[in-house]
Amino acid sequence: MEQHPRRLLTVVTESTIESHLLRDMERWGAHGYTITEARGKGARGVREGNWEANRNLRIEVVCDDVTADRIAAGLREHYYDNYAMILYTCDVDVLRREKF
Amino acid sequence: MEQHPRRLLTVVTESTIESHLLRDMERWGAHGYTITEARGKGARGVREGNWEANRNLRIEVVCDDVTADRIAAGLREHYYDNYAMILYTCDVDVLRREKF
Amino acid sequence: MEQHPRRLLTVVTESTIESHLLRDMERWGAHGYTITEARGKGARGVREGNWEANRNLRIEVVCDDVTADRIAAGLREHYYDNYAMILYTCDVDVLRREKF
Amino acid sequence: MDPVVLFFLLGVIAGILRSELRLPVQVYELLSILLLLAIGMKGGIELARQPFLELAPQMLAVVAMGFVLPLLSFPVLLSIGRLPRADAASIAAHYGSVSVGTFAVVVAYLGSREIDFEAYMPLFVVLLEIPAILVGIVLAKGLASGAKLRDSAHEVLLGKSIVLLVGGLLIGWIAGEEGLAKLAPLFFDPFQGLLALFLLEMGLVTASQISTLRRYGFFLLAFGVLTPVLSALVGLGLGWALGLSVGGAVVLATLAASASYIAVPAAMRISVPEANPALSLAASLGVTFPFNVLFGIPLYHWFAGQFYALTGAA
Amino acid sequence: MDPVVLFFLLGVIAGILRSELRLPVQVYELLSILLLLAIGMKGGIELARQPFLELAPQMLAVVAMGFVLPLLSFPVLLSIGRLPRADAASIAAHYGSVSVGTFAVVVAYLGSREIDFEAYMPLFVVLLEIPAILVGIVLAKGLASGAKLRDSAHEVLLGKSIVLLVGGLLIGWIAGEEGLAKLAPLFFDPFQGLLALFLLEMGLVTASQISTLRRYGFFLLAFGVLTPVLSALVGLGLGWALGLSVGGAVVLATLAASASYIAVPAAMRISVPEANPALSLAASLGVTFPFNVLFGIPLYHWFAGQFYALTGAA
Amino acid sequence: MDPVVLFFLLGVIAGILRSELRLPVQVYELLSILLLLAIGMKGGIELARQPFLELAPQMLAVVAMGFVLPLLSFPVLLSIGRLPRADAASIAAHYGSVSVGTFAVVVAYLGSREIDFEAYMPLFVVLLEIPAILVGIVLAKGLASGAKLRDSAHEVLLGKSIVLLVGGLLIGWIAGEEGLAKLAPLFFDPFQGLLALFLLEMGLVTASQISTLRRYGFFLLAFGVLTPVLSALVGLGLGWALGLSVGGAVVLATLAASASYIAVPAAMRISVPEANPALSLAASLGVTFPFNVLFGIPLYHWFAGQFYALTGAA
Ligand SMILES: Nc1ncnc2c1ncn2[C@@H]1O[C@H](COP(=O)(O)O)[C@@H](O)[C@H]1O
Ligand SMILES: Nc1ncnc2c1ncn2[C@@H]1O[C@H](COP(=O)(O)O)[C@@H](O)[C@H]1O
Ligand SMILES: Nc1ncnc2c1ncn2[C@@H]1O[C@H](COP(=O)(O)O)[C@@H](O)[C@H]1O
Ligand code: NA
Ligand code: NA
């Protein structure tokens, strides 16, 4: 079956900034996103997810390389220093490329 | 440590079709699956996950290449046109190949 | 943009062992982790996630190859035989390597 | 205005203003479980009080209405609405079936005005939920869809709302009023409060339908307002013909007027997947639900008053 | 039949018919938190009414029963059941400990029959929860498992159920009946309703155990029915020996008969991981819980009536 | 000690002992929705009883206090605390605003002592929530932050707590006491129970702040205890000047003393992201909230008694 290479960009970050972050990611070229509720631990300590202030979101965006780079650059510039956040990308194959 | 290459197939789709979808995926060869609740946005608009009709599921299946292709083909044929759905695959390494 | 190769290790397992597992994974070198609630099916049957005893967790750790191997080995030795558990790894790129 | 309706408005306004207010979906589920069980049990308590067989003719008539209503709206959707066959069928099914939320609101409405009605009405909710779904599938797929029909009927029967309503009915029937007295502090006493919270959430969901509505324009809006009014007249007439009290006729009119947004959407996604769910939900949730809650129910009450006065039945 | 038991049956039937009905796990958690706190507080209110020291002998005897019960079933599991040592030990621990859900049902049962019992019984629930776990670990690992034992005791003591029960006890003890009156509308008045919902969910879970049961066959079934009956006799005898009222003896018999499905499974997963949890849960949840709820409790009540009449104690 | 406070202690102790006890975040959300709506509705019922305009001067004075309080603590944080400008501004905003949880506790405190207070106090909660946020942003960013300010005000106004409080107020105002009577079994009767559960959860969260506290040391601790006491005196004085009853003055003192941990943290994360949220939460949740709940409120009550006796106002 014909498959098309794309990038999957995953961000784990504070849920407080959800609406701002999504707006920015769409501005930087994301055509869609998937969100799951998460908790975790990292450089900024434990985020247990048991009340407003310490919930994480795990946001996934499937997109082309250029968009992935643009989003990653945007996140590094505008968010990375001040928010609990990690970001990683990996190669994936998608079925219908026109969606992403 | 010995690791074995497999494919990880991820589907994000409407929660309404859960039972049908899982039955089909097992029929197409999945030996297991992992489900997380999700919400998101895509070509079919925002799915906020705040009530029955707009919840998403994120389903992962680890399997061999042939099964991944069969599942992807099945989803494309039977679901892709009529449901909010995306699907992507990526290469992973697993520990005990006999499980997948 | 400069990106650094790392490994993403994903474990899906029973939620009962959460605190023990996280303690061990940190001991084996994980600097952080992300947890989402999950349910699923595998060799040990359906885990519906509707009460204490059959909830799954999906734990992700981004780390270097050596740590990934150490965690995988530890899990295989101490957990794999007795618990509902799968584990897979894949290659990812991260932005700021010093975090992982 | 009933305070529960104020909660609905609060939800709609918060939604339109894009407030951060969200109810966790688990709270929505808990509320709907409690409401469905409470409604079922109330009906069951009442059923226990009277010979079941006496109700059989009424039940048959109500089921017949469930088969007829979608047949009336389907041609309109097809010809005037110029909708594809699948969409027309799906919307017809939504409007032929019922909304438990709207039922709860009319019960609260009559309750706060101390108007009696036949307390076995929850039975009619159950009976009306399914026929329209079957009609909808046949309209979309033709009569050849036999196996699909059986599957669908099976799935709807085992869907959350029917199981809880019927389960509640049976529990109420078996345990009776006295047996259930101890459950009142969870299911009956806070009923209005639970309904208020539920309507707050439905208000938020309704607001999120507005953008779809805008896209599909005037026809959906007109359809979503006119259909319930006309269906209410059908329900009202049937209620009168069956000898129901004024209150009972208002309830039956409201059931006829209400459009499903839980059981039918789920069934249509499976059985008529090519129908666009955004369309039917925008109509049933975005137009008809708020219309019924805010204006329809008082209107049907007024209709019933006039009609029963005219015919000398009241 | 108590209406709460009807909810359990509704859950079981919905589960067997593969209905779409699900309770969100968060609702399950909320219910169990409320029930545990309410049970604890009720016990605490009662403890405040009497000198704690007078209870010490009873408490010791009950703890002793917690140590003895698993020792009785372990050899049966090993020899007749031919189970691996770890599984036998784990199941013995489940049956030596108690189920708070079953306790709530017996309390509701006696309440609706207006049979009094010693109101400090929740204290016994707490006392019975732990000893069997320790015995189970020793049976599985031998006495060399000292550190494991300490860890396990620690974890169970800090597990959700003990913390909420003991916390509730202490709050009830400190605040007393009057102090807690204002909390009644959340914790005490809707208790039966909360229990009904909880049992609905447990019914669904019970139904999901049936496939496992089928796989492991007849022995589990027989064990899951006979053990509670025999344990109930032990509990009944002890209750009589301690001078409890008939109601109190029924409660203690039911506690002895009940098998844990919350605290013990969690502890066994950590301390005896090689035991198969499917086995113990199928027995305790799939057989013993429904047996106790549906048949056991009335049976133990009948036992107690006979026994107390015979001994002239009633 | 009020039983609701015992629940808070239970949470703190369970948290410190690293118990497995967790409340699902959805339960936390449900509880806060119910509490906010209930508080709002109670205030609204009262507002309906008196001419709104008569309250205007009091409202203005309270808003002014909201602007002044953060200006008082900011220099202290900057000079004695040696904190970066952004952190000082953020913490000042937290302490200038209010905590709805603390408000609920003082209401329960006065209620169980049968001390009356002006029942429109929830209005002040709403009014006090926002000014300090605006001051905090200006302190951090300078007056050039015009657009940011507008955005923030907008976001806070549409945040969950304001929408529910104001929505509740309006519903209470429109429907009045009688209209809301049917909602009492969900919102008003179980209020203390809901608050107890909420405090149990807040106790767990408080316990999780302790490690941060340890890291940032003595200054935060001292600040978190002294600021509320001094702010309470400001609130008390204002209450007296406005002619409030003793009870009313205690409430206003407690509002002044309380530090936000919901609305302000969220606003600061967006508008002053370089401020470290761990710092402000450790102070407001880890120190000031427990201090107020356990010691502060009785202390402010005592203050008020002395003060009103001295000035002959009581
Ligand atoms: N090494 C890691 N692997 C997986 N997830 C991580 C890792 N580090 C951080 N996270 C997640 O990212 C969130 C923010 O990370 P941080 O900014 O490092 O505190 C954490 O709460 C975790 O959920
Ligand atoms: N580009 C994307 N990246 C990540 N998730 C997506 C993307 N597009 C769609 N999704 C997810 O897939 C669901 C269905 O997509 P669609 O059929 O395009 O509406 C959405 O609700 C999202 O959760
Ligand atoms: N092939 C698979 N693909 C995705 N997830 C799986 C697979 N097999 C098992 N799982 C997940 O891992 C959990 C434990 O697996 P198991 O130990 O095989 O029962 C299951 O409950 C699933 O959530
Ligand atoms: Na209808
Ligand atoms: Na037992």
Ligand code: NA
């Ligand atoms: Na303050």
